[in-house]
Amino acid sequence: MSAAVQQTVPLPAARRRRAGARVGDTVFGALARAAALLVLVLLGLTALSMLWGGWPAFRTFGWHFFAGTEWDPVTRRFAALVPIYGTLVTSAIAMVIAVPVSFGIAVFLTEVAPRWLAGPVAAAIELLAGVPSIIYGMWGLFVFVPFMADHVDPWIDASLGTLPLIGPLFSGPPLGIGMLTAGIILAIMVVPFVSAVMRDVFALVPPPLRESAFALGATRWEVVRRVVLPYTRTAVVGGIFLGLGRALGETMAVTFVLGNAHDFAISLLAPGNSIAAAIANEFTEADSDIYRQSLIALGFVLFIVTFAVLAVAKLMLLRLARQAGR
Amino acid sequence: MKLSLGLLAIAVAGAIGVAPVAARAQQQITGAGSTFVYPVLAKWSADYARKAKVQINYQSIGSGGGIAQIKAGTVDFGASDKPLTPDELSAAGLAQFPLVIGGVVPVVNIAGIAAGSLTLDGRALADIFLGKVKTWNDPEIAGLNPGVKLPDQRISVVHRSDGSGTTFNFVNYLSKVSPEWKAKVGEGTSVAWPTGVGGKGNEGVAAYVERLKGAIGYVEYAYVIQNKMTWTAMKNAAGAVVKPSAQSFQAAAASADWAHAKDFYLVMTDAPGQDAYPIAATSFILMYKQPKDAARAKLALDFFRYALEEGQATAQSLDYVPFPDSVVRQIEDYWHANIHTK
Numbered sequence: 001m002s003a004a005v006q007q008t009v010p011l012p013a014a015r016r017r018r019a020g021a022r023v024g025d026t027v028f029g030a031l032a033r034a035a036a037l038l039v040l041v042l043l044g045l046t047a048l049s050m051l052w053g054g055w056p057a058f059r060t061f062g063w064h065f066f067a068g069t070e071w072d073p074v075t076r077r078f079a080a081l082v083p084i085y086g087t088l089v090t091s092a093i094a095m096v097i098a099v100p101v102s103f104g105i106a107v108f109l110t111e112v113a114p115r116w117l118a119g120p121v122a123a124a125i126e127l128l129a130g131v132p133s134i135i136y137g138m139w140g141l142f143v144f145v146p147f148m149a150d151h152v153d154p155w156i157d158a159s160l161g162t163l164p165l166i167g168p169l170f171s172g173p174p175l176g177i178g179m180l181t182a183g184i185i186l187a188i189m190v191v192p193f194v195s196a197v198m199r200d201v202f203a204l205v206p207p208p209l210r211e212s213a214f215a216l217g218a219t220r221w222e223v224v225r226r227v228v229l230p231y232t233r234t235a236v237v238g239g240i241f242l243g244l245g246r247a248l249g250e251t252m253a254v255t256f257v258l259g260n261a262h263d264f265a266i267s268l269l270a271p272g273n274s275i276a277a278a279i280a281n282e283f284t285e286a287d288s289d290i291y292r293q294s295l296i297a298l299g300f301v302l303f304i305v306t307f308a309v310l311a312v313a314k315l316m317l318l319r320l321a322r323q324a325g326r
Numbered sequence: 327m328k329l330s331l332g333l334l335a336i337a338v339a340g341a342i343g344v345a346p347v348a349a350r351a352q353q354q355i356t357g358a359g360s361t362f363v364y365p366v367l368a369k370w371s372a373d374y375a376r377k378a379k380v381q382i383n384y385q386s387i388g389s390g391g392g393i394a395q396i397k398a399g400t401v402d403f404g405a406s407d408k409p410l411t412p413d414e415l416s417a418a419g420l421a422q423f424p425l426v427i428g429g430v431v432p433v434v435n436i437a438g439i440a441a442g443s444l445t446l447d448g449r450a451l452a453d454i455f456l457g458k459v460k461t462w463n464d465p466e467i468a469g470l471n472p473g474v475k476l477p478d479q480r481i482s483v484v485h486r487s488d489g490s491g492t493t494f495n496f497v498n499y500l501s502k503v504s505p506e507w508k509a510k511v512g513e514g515t516s517v518a519w520p521t522g523v524g525g526k527g528n529e530g531v532a533a534y535v536e537r538l539k540g541a542i543g544y545v546e547y548a549y550v551i552q553n554k555m556t557w558t559a560m561k562n563a564a565g566a567v568v569k570p571s572a573q574s575f576q577a578a579a580a581s582a583d584w585a586h587a588k589d590f591y592l593v594m595t596d597a598p599g600q601d602a603y604p605i606a607a608t609s610f611i612l613m614y615k616q617p618k619d620a621a622r623a624k625l626a627l628d629f630f631r632y633a634l635e636e637g638q639a640t641a642q643s644l645d646y647v648p649f650p651d652s653v654v655r656q657i658e659d660y661w662h663a664n665i666h667t668k
Contacts, residue, residue, distance in 0.1 A: 070518060071518060072517070072518035073489070073514055073515075073516045073517060073518070074511065074512040074513065074514045074517050074518065075512070075518075141533055141534075141537065142533075142537070145537055146537060149537075149538070149539070173480055173482070175482060175523065175538060176537070176538070177523050177534070177537075177538070255487070255526065259523035259524065260487035260523065260524030260525070260526070261519070261522060261523050261524055262518060262519070263519075263520070263521065271522075271523040271524075277487075281487040281488045281524070281526055282487070282488060282489060282516065284387055284388050284390065284391045284488070284489075285388045285389070285390035285391060285488050285489025285490065285515055285516060286390065286489065287390040287393065287394070287489060287514075287515055287516075
């Protein structure tokens, strides 16, 4: 009897505690879900409001908005091929440079460097990520542009520019300002992000895997190629696309060195324009409705381009995962 | 748990933007627009605040922004380097008057060419910005500069990447002197440039001109003086070679017929006077004829009266050109007739 009483006494308290925990769980779960949904809703509303704001431009110019090269505030005819091309090309240049460099940095820091060196180098690279983009822009304009104009552009024009097929990509006057310069600056800006992700995931590879490979007589390169990379593939691709997302949307640094010119040029040495730079430059002074609507439409295009790039990345990852599973 | 929820609530509130609205101080007038007048407006308002206890809050967001803000009714006055036509003004219920004179000056970066040693005329300038004249030793430039050794160097054209009243006055001049420019490009606060690179603001153009060898651009006069840039002399409509200066801007203003310009709608470029600088520019103020808050409009007009009458020396010290007394009187008569502050 007394034992039974003793048993029943703690029960309500425990139940109460458990019930309290359940309420806490429910509330927390709802809050977490709301936070996640809020992001989705905001994203959707952002896209919708840009589509809404830019719709008159899409309706007025139709498909020509994506294919034409004129951007004339006087006659009020707008088409976006030049900024779209500039955005894609500068980001592509940035990734072509940044991915191998970041990979090298990550491999060096995790596989090669002695510990006393790895720490300071990693800190220095992470410091690069904290430099404001306007600093990159000003450094680009005052230091890097003259260097490109005096040393790099003339050499590219004289060597690569004379080749058949790809020649037009690399020929042009040595201004120092242009898509190649912008791409290189972007590369410097995204390297810290990509290399930080790569380094972190490389460090997560379980030591037994690595040690086993070494024990089997694998060289350092073979360990990276056959063990580390396959193990971290998803995260590495994710890191690359994080960098690409940043390159696509970068504004300040690009506008300083890109030239902000709305004439279409295939050459990487020629000045161009990017979507983000065009919006930043022109939005405050867009003096007709269709001008402003065209700029908002540009914003929507950037949104779609970024979304498409991330979707492609996701698909690539899925295919990689399926291949690995086979 | 309670504490963290509270913190979360605060964070959410902060993120959504539930912030207390700042109380508006008394005796404050707001304006927005032209970046060109900003330095002198800032100086005037600092002096005036000490004198009359009125704070002028001016945002230099650009002429187009100034026009948009005054039309939206968010400011007491807008400032623009591009005048609105009388039709546009009456449609929006606005009045317009000029405030100061400045000039747009071509600046170059050519090895061996010092400030003022190169002369250009409107036609040559238009052909350079059209991309037709590609090198500095082109006969069209050489013909204007006998005795000046011009290099066989490629011309890099630099223009504004943002919309600008400076651009408006520059391309307005090119449209007046070159039929081809008028047909192909036209005029506006931003245009479809046939060639060249774009810099943001006067400082962006100046930076590009200084960095690019063989470059030519255009910036406001005050900017040329303060940054010691290599300016060019201009051949004006009368065929005389003039340098950009307070005197040549004033000569342009003197040859302009303000008295017969409805709502002061007048662009002073390509002025006919013998000593007139051809790309003189004017900054205009836009205000409502029937202001929502008459008391604030009166405060604004008191400030502009101070600027036009007592502020002339301040303007001159900052390399602006003030209006002659006769024009100031016309402006004050115009206020009396058009802007209702009672």
